[in-house]
Amino acid sequence: MAYSLQIATATIYMEASGEGPQGELAVAHVLLNRQADGRWGKTLAQVCLAPEQFSCWNTTDPNRRRMAALGNDDPALLSANAALGAAQGGAADPTRGATHYYSAKMPSPPEWAGSGRFLVQIGNHRFYDQVA
Numbered sequence: 001m002a003y004s005l006q007i008a009t010a011t012i013y014m015e016a017s018g019e020g021p022q023g024e025l026a027v028a029h030v031l032l033n034r035q036a037d038g039r040w041g042k043t044l045a046q047v048c049l050a051p052e053q054f055s056c057w058n059t060t061d062p063n064r065r066r067m068a069a070l071g072n073d074d075p076a077l078l079s080a081n082a083a084l085g086a087a088q089g090g091a092a093d094p095t096r097g098a099t100h101y102y103s104a105k106m107p108s109p110p111e112w113a114g115s116g117r118f119l120v121q122i123g124n125h126r127f128y129d130q131v132a
Helices: 003-015 020-037 044-049 062-068 075-088 111-115
Strands: 100-103 117-122 125-129
Touching (some): 003 020, 003 075, 020 044
């Protein structure tokens, strides 16, 4: 698997863990929407690893340590990879074009949510676009 696809798959796994196939597909579409926008990078790896964008890549995030312990054939990683493939293959975007999301389990919304347009909630994630 190419580096960008590995990084994107890992991001989907870490960000959508416990959200099921629809949640994984939603995060995959956010990655692709950001890539198409271009502000976060031209490749999926650049989008995923852009500074302060996906908390799962913070060195203190427990999901990152959990991800590092998985084997390449882990069912959860294969599911995340399938979601990415579906999104790249033209599966409908359940986020309606979102470029941002956050977990509704957070004690309070992130600051950027006030400048964005709420689109949809899928599982525990709230999706937005037009964030300043």
